[in-house]
Amino acid sequence: MTTPGQRKKALQEAGFNTFLLRSEDVYIDLLTDSGTSAMSDSQWAGMMQGDEAYAGSRNFYNLEKVIREVYGYQYIIPTHQGRGAENILSRILIRKGDIVPGNMYFTTTRLHQELAGGKFEDIIIDEAHDPESEFPFKGNVSLDKLDKLVQQYGAGRIPYVSIATSVNMAGGQPISMNNLKELRAYTSKHNIRIIHDMTRVAENAFFIQQREKGYEKKSVAAIVREICSYTDGATMSAKKDALVNIGGFLAVNDWHVFEEARNMVVVYEGLHTYGGLAGRDMEAMAIGIQESVSDDHIRARIGQVIYLGEKMIDYGIPIVRPIGGHGIFVDAKKFLPHIPQDCYPAQTLAAEIYLDSGIRTMERGVVSAGRKANGKNYYPKLELVRFTIPRRVYTQAHMDVIAESTLRVYERKARIKGLTMVYEPKYLRFFQARFQKL
Numbered sequence: 001m002t003t004p005g006q007r008k009k010a011l012q013e014a015g016f017n018t019f020l021l022r023s024e025d026v027y028i029d030l031l032t033d034s035g036t037s038a039m040s041d042s043q044w045a046g047m048m049q050g051d052e053a054y055a056g057s058r059n060f061y062n063l064e065k066v067i068r069e070v071y072g073y074q075y076i077i078p079t080h081q082g083r084g085a086e087n088i089l090s091r092i093l094i095r096k097g098d099i100v101p102g103n104m105y106f107t108t109t110r111l112h113q114e115l116a117g118g119k120f121e122d123i124i125i126d127e128a129h130d131p132e133s134e135f136p137f138k139g140n141v142s143l144d145k146l147d148k149l150v151q152q153y154g155a156g157r158i159p160y161v162s163i164a165t166s167v168n169m170a171g172g173q174p175i176s177m178n179n180l181k182e183l184r185a186y187t188s189k190h191n192i193r194i195i196h197d198m199t200r201v202a203e204n205a206f207f208i209q210q211r212e213k214g215y216e217k218k219s220v221a222a223i224v225r226e227i228c229s230y231t232d233g234a235t236m237s238a239k240k241d242a243l244v245n246i247g248g249f250l251a252v253n254d255w256h257v258f259e260e261a262r263n264m265v266v267v268y269e270g271l272h273t274y275g276g277l278a279g280r281d282m283e284a285m286a287i288g289i290q291e292s293v294s295d296d297h298i299r300a301r302i303g304q305v306i307y308l309g310e311k312m313i314d315y316g317i318p319i320v321r322p323i324g325g326h327g328i329f330v331d332a333k334k335f336l337p338h339i340p341q342d343c344y345p346a347q348t349l350a351a352e353i354y355l356d357s358g359i360r361t362m363e364r365g366v367v368s369a370g371r372k373a374n375g376k377n378y379y380p381k382l383e384l385v386r387f388t389i390p391r392r393v394y395t396q397a398h399m400d401v402i403a404e405s406t407l408r409v410y411e412r413k414a415r416i417k418g419l420t421m422v423y424e425p426k427y428l429r430f431f432q433a434r435f436q437k438l
């Protein structure tokens with residue numbers, strides 16, 4: 001625990017960017033659910049069975065087997081984390097001038113698509129951009145928006161549709177199975193691949209089980225497998241759903257893409273049977289994947305997020321509705337209506353919450369959105385502060401502390417002033433940008 005004076009100093013030293021705080025200055029850490037979950041006893045036991053051979057580690061073959069069984073993808077390449085897989089896949093599939101449609105951008109995914117010469121086009125349904133819409137599947141794709149791009153550019157310039165399950169930037173919102181099936185039918189007709197960002201696929205499956213007709217009695221594991229079956233390949237940050245502190249992979253069904261990826265991975269990550277990971281990391285991932293599709297685990301995990309969200313709603317705090325899978329997303333535009341987007345309301349709010357209680361959250365708004373190729377800022381409709389809940393780490397009592405701190409800040413919101421950016425790095429600026437108080 002820290003004092004208000006210590007927090008003020010720490011925040012100033014961090015340039016009002018919660019990514020630049022030291023973790024020892026943080027009391028409850030909701031920066032991200034990435035690599036911050038607690039591994040189980042089984043996973044730790046698996047770590048003890050690391051086969052650290054340079055090539056052909058037994059843990060790689062265990063991981064390959066589990067991925068085939070749980071997700072159904074044929075060929076896999078481990079990577080150090082999700083963006084390693086995004087890099088390799090983007091370089092293989094995207095040509096200069098290509099268009100990559102997707103259900104809302106994700107920071108690293110879009111950057112790799114752009115670095116490979118592509119242009120991302122958002123084809124998520126309009127409801128996803130409205131924090132108050134209660135639509136149950138705000139991760140859905142608009143087939144009309146996709147069709148317009150196909151008509152405009154031709155299917156030949158669209159290497160794949162980039163689909164995330166549990167859309168992070170929309171607030172952890174799911175895509176429905178029905179929408180995926182329709183998308184599969186449309187893309188098959190036009191010979192376009194679907195690439196699946198499956199970072200939080202089990203959380204998406206839980207919402208399908210809870211909300212979509214015909215899936216009430218199906219297990220999360222069966223739903224996960226069905227989701228994957230409508231896609232041609234996937235990138236995975238195993239640091240979320242799959243419950244490891246580090247790791248990821250690329251999975252595809254097309255042998256030719258696999259062959260290229262298997263060659264390319266040796267340039268950027270490591271040999272194709274370890275891809276930047278230790279054998280023990282692959283073993284923990286194989287076990288984590290199996291745990292991640294347990295109905296009991298997912299119910300408890302999302303139940304905790306919902307507990308916090310309902311508390312915030314009871315307190316009158318504006319949050320993205322419906323409550324998402326991996327965290328609570330506070331609507332900073334509504335929370336701080338007097339701060340214009342150019343003065344970074346979400347960045348400001350994340351800083352104020354840290355000052356109040358030592359709780360670390362993060363900005364998901366204009367800073368995260370970054371700049372277009374022409375240098376102009378993206379201005380996303382959603383200006384959010386993400387309270388991300390690590391899995392199997394915190395108690396319900398921590399959730400109470402979080403909601404109470406947010407309420408205290410809400411009660412003094414009129415006195416809060418915005419920020420100005422004083423240092424802006426070239427790539428993924430939200431990680432390292434620095435700010436000053438206005």
Ligand SMILES: Cc1ncc(COP(=O)(O)O)c(C=O)c1O
Binds near residue numbers: 081083106109237
């Ligand atoms: C939806 C989504 N895709 C991709 C990534 C990138 O994964 P990583 O951080 O493991 O590189 C993340 C994690 O931040 C994510 O949330």
